Amino acid sequence: MDKIFKLNKREQMVVQLIMLAWVVVVLVPFGAAVLNALKPNVGQVFREPFGLPDPVTWSNFAKAWVNANFAQYFLNSAIISISSVILVTFCASTTAFVLARMPFRGSTFIFMLFLVGVIIPIRLALAPLFDIVRGLGLLDTLLGVILVQSASMMPVAVFILVSFMKNISTELEEAAKMDGALPFTIYRRIIFPLVRPAIATIALLTFVQAWNEYFLPLIFLQSESNYPLTLGLQRFNQQFAIQWHMMFAGILIMMGPTIIAFMLASKQFIAGLTQGGVKE
Amino acid sequence: MPRSWLSYTALEKIQRTLLLTPGVLLYGIFNFIPLMALFSLSLVKWPGIGPKEFVGFDNFAKVLTQDYYRDQMLNALVQNVIFFVVIIGSFLIIGTALALLLSFKTWGRKTYQVLFFLPYPMAGAAVAYLLDLFVHPRGPLNAFLVQTGLVDSAIPFLGDQDTALITMAMFYTWHRMGFAIMLILSGILAVRSDLLEASMLDGANRWQSIRNVVLPVLGPAFVLITVIVMVDVFNNADYVLLIMGPEAGPLRSTDIMGTFLFRTAFGGNADTTDTNFGMAAAIGLMTALLILPAAIFLALKNLRSS
Numbered sequence: 001m002d003k004i005f006k007l008n009k010r011e012q013m014v015v016q017l018i019m020l021a022w023v024v025v026v027l028v029p030f031g032a033a034v035l036n037a038l039k040p041n042v043g044q045v046f047r048e049p050f051g052l053p054d055p056v057t058w059s060n061f062a063k064a065w066v067n068a069n070f071a072q073y074f075l076n077s078a079i080i081s082i083s084s085v086i087l088v089t090f091c092a093s094t095t096a097f098v099l100a101r102m103p104f105r106g107s108t109f110i111f112m113l114f115l116v117g118v119i120i121p122i123r124l125a126l127a128p129l130f131d132i133v134r135g136l137g138l139l140d141t142l143l144g145v146i147l148v149q150s151a152s153m154m155p156v157a158v159f160i161l162v163s164f165m166k167n168i169s170t171e172l173e174e175a176a177k178m179d180g181a182l183p184f185t186i187y188r189r190i191i192f193p194l195v196r197p198a199i200a201t202i203a204l205l206t207f208v209q210a211w212n213e214y215f216l217p218l219i220f221l222q223s224e225s226n227y228p229l230t231l232g233l234q235r236f237n238q239q240f241a242i243q244w245h246m247m248f249a250g251i252l253i254m255m256g257p258t259i260i261a262f263m264l265a266s267k268q269f270i271a272g273l274t275q276g277g278v279k280e
Numbered sequence: 281m282p283r284s285w286l287s288y289t290a291l292e293k294i295q296r297t298l299l300l301t302p303g304v305l306l307y308g309i310f311n312f313i314p315l316m317a318l319f320s321l322s323l324v325k326w327p328g329i330g331p332k333e334f335v336g337f338d339n340f341a342k343v344l345t346q347d348y349y350r351d352q353m354l355n356a357l358v359q360n361v362i363f364f365v366v367i368i369g370s371f372l373i374i375g376t377a378l379a380l381l382l383s384f385k386t387w388g389r390k391t392y393q394v395l396f397f398l399p400y401p402m403a404g405a406a407v408a409y410l411l412d413l414f415v416h417p418r419g420p421l422n423a424f425l426v427q428t429g430l431v432d433s434a435i436p437f438l439g440d441q442d443t444a445l446i447t448m449a450m451f452y453t454w455h456r457m458g459f460a461i462m463l464i465l466s467g468i469l470a471v472r473s474d475l476l477e478a479s480m481l482d483g484a485n486r487w488q489s490i491r492n493v494v495l496p497v498l499g500p501a502f503v504l505i506t507v508i509v510m511v512d513v514f515n516n517a518d519y520v521l522l523i524m525g526p527e528a529g530p531l532r533s534t535d536i537m538g539t540f541l542f543r544t545a546f547g548g549n550a551d552t553t554d555t556n557f558g559m560a561a562a563i564g565l566m567t568a569l570l571i572l573p574a575a576i577f578l579a580l581k582n583l584r585s586s
Contacts, residue, residue: 005384015381019392022378025454026395029410032420049420087306095303102296110304117311119575121515123538124564127545127557128317130328132309151310154303180288183295212403214518219546230405234522237409244413254406262401266394269401274462 037061037248045244060249068239070253072225073232077211080146080228084210085203087150088157093199095154096161097187101173111162117155122148126219133220140222148220149210157202160275164198165191204272211258229254318568321561328545328557339562353563355532356540359445363536364513366449367456368506374453375460375505376498380490382461383468393465397458404455408522411451412438438523441533448519448534460505467501468494504581507574514571517542525549537567 007015036045037060038053064070099111122129129148130139138144172190181189192199214230221227224235233254240246262269286294322339324332343349378396382389399407415421415437422434437447471494479489517538520528527548528535545560 007384012387015384015386018381019386023395026398029414032414033410046418049423091303091306094299098296098300113312114307115579116315117307119579120315120568121511122311123515124568125314125318127560127564128321129314132314147306148310151306154307154311182291183299187299208401214405214522230403233405233409247409247413251406251410255402258401262398270397270462273400274459
């Protein structure tokens, strides 16, 4: 067994070379972004894209931040993502609790309805969805986008949580029922604490998805004051199309929080996002 | 507490309903009902505002028979298939190779894992613009190619009809490769060690063991990746929308189902007048049918594993 996975010196060198080659493919675009975001003008970007910035111009970030209204975009993205996380973890865990732990006539049917959402991507239904959101007067509101994005995460979240909750033994719950505990209490005191790891996965998944979502806000938001970062970056791109040093700065502003979060918890990110992708 | 006048069973039922309702309403109104409404909406002609005109299966007939729509649909479909094949090909070849190397006792393999996964959590919008600038004729990649003499003049990767779609597929691959690597790697690591030991005892060398023991059990991981990517690329056209806009230039050479659907509902540019929500619903429905087998497979797999 070990012999298969152990490498001698020469093999090790070859493997390292291949790995480094892919690291270059992954990192060079990021590196180019950092180098060029610090250049004083676009001429330097075009002349020597891999040359060191001279002088190093940190003010590009400040300029991008102020000129492009990034503060507003950031705030909107944060509102959308955090609200979605709260909404999805709450709604999915309560629904999954009933479906997994207190089945009744028709609960399997409801579960199957959630299955439909796992199977068919909501983007294909953009026309009827737009109609409904407009009918409710939620067009061009953050609330509308929050509800739509949360709803798009619900099927996957319910699925993960139901499968997780089905594996919990019933002993604690039955003991609590003997003492007259009602569903609210059982959910809050027994089930919720036990499924915390799954809830954390769903919270991470929902946050990343909501933070990165471009298409749904594009459909439902019109006024710029409601734009999240993804739409803001698009607007920024139209404004600064030729000012590449500013574009790179804007892109890095958008990526910054994700990179920091990923560096702090790369293990959780890799495990959670891989699992979430599978359940998509 | 109203305990005195309500029995435990009644209270239990009330609370159960209260717990179930928020999730069902949220999902129902903003996900399930729109999906179901695809059927009824696909039967009307409706520019998105004003009265709906019932036209039966006219929308489907138009998309399938009228040249103007059929050509767009076929173009988008064929290009979507090419887009998909390029992505899945690179995922399975490069992804498997890198996952295999990561499964060896390589120096720094934990660091490599993290670095390989790095682009995956980034927003599609940021990745699209970053790579757009990176491969631009005046961008870093072309500067490098020209300066080292690898090419004579800059290559307009995204400006040329012949290369734009493939370049878009490469963007997707760059963004999501970490996901494919992690799925295949977990497949490799799940191979039972006694099987490997047995094959070594039988005198197989490393490559033989890998080919005969490891690769066969990766089948499910490959199928899973294929299905996930398929469902994704046939409904998600974010990169094209971001970089090329709904007109999917140059000359519609990057048009895929997602952009075609978007254009049908909201128009390609400001002066489009023939938007039709009914037709958008019909196209959405047909695309759903197209990816349904793959999607059902994925759902069944989830059910079984849970």
